[in-house]
Amino acid sequence: MIPLLLTAGNPGPMTGTGNNTYLLAAEGGTAMLIDAGVGAPGHLADLAAALDARHARLTHVLVTHGHADHAGGATALAAAQPDAEFLKHPWPEEDHRFPVAWRALCDGDQVQAAEEKITVVATPGHSPDHLAFWHEASRTMFTGDLVALGTSVMIHASRGGNLADYMHSLERVLTFNPVVLLPAHGPRVEHPQALITAYLEHRRQREQQVIAALRAGHTTVEAIAESIYHGLDAALMPAARENVCAHLEKLAEDEHGASAPLQEQIREAMAAWRRSSTSST
Secondary structure, eight states: OOOEEEEOSOOBTTTBTOOEEEEEEOTTSEEEEEOOTTOOHHHHHHHHHHHHHHTOEEEEEEOSOOSHHHHTTHHHHHHHOTTOEEEEOOOHHHHTTSOSOEEEOOTTOEEEETTEEEEEEEOOSSSTTOEEEEETTTTEEEEETSOOTTSOOOOOGGGTOOHHHHHHHHHHHHHTOOSEEEESSSSOBSOHHHHHHHHHHHHHHHHHHHHHHHHTTOOSHHHHHHHHSTTOOGGGHHHHHHHHHHHHHHHHHOTTTSOHHHHHHHHHHHHHHHHHHHHTO
């Protein structure tokens, strides 16, 4: 299996150089695309050229999750590639934004196209519908937004993200003992065990920083984020606040994670965050 990287053409503060999508195509046969991008004309043109060069027909688009930079291109792809079927794990609150005929994927499902077999691996946490796709023959995992080399991943707590689930998902990927990870952002990961282990340790350290900030008297999500991420680019501070919120929610759910006084501070910080989030919508 030799996936072709096709960049989605959506660079930005949260997407880096743009999303990675991956094309698997059999010469003169079928093809599958992993993640739909955003419908950028350049991405659609690159995909069409790659299919033409291989005399292949796109039959499957597998989407890792329902965030717009991964699923937003579905309608444009459907128009450009009418033979393609679109597959993801259901997230009803978001899927309606991308009006194609979605076929539901669940953990353990297998998809065959491009003379390859892909196994679906449920990896919730970054979003409730997040999937990874496992190619056993090459021991390659297409990991969506689970990891990105050289940076961390946002847990969007206000939109269904869950840090405890995310950490369990990272641990689950380790059990596959992958040789290569192909993420939706950044370069391929050649040393998966080391990176995932570092990700888990980073989250454990961040949790201790959140606890320390609470003990130091920082009583709101905004104040905790400012104390931990001081000096961060202002464009990235909303993501930092979401990460803090995710850590607070994890601590609130873990009866052994914080003392009773800290639990009270956590509840107050979360209540204030929800009020501010509601008032800003």
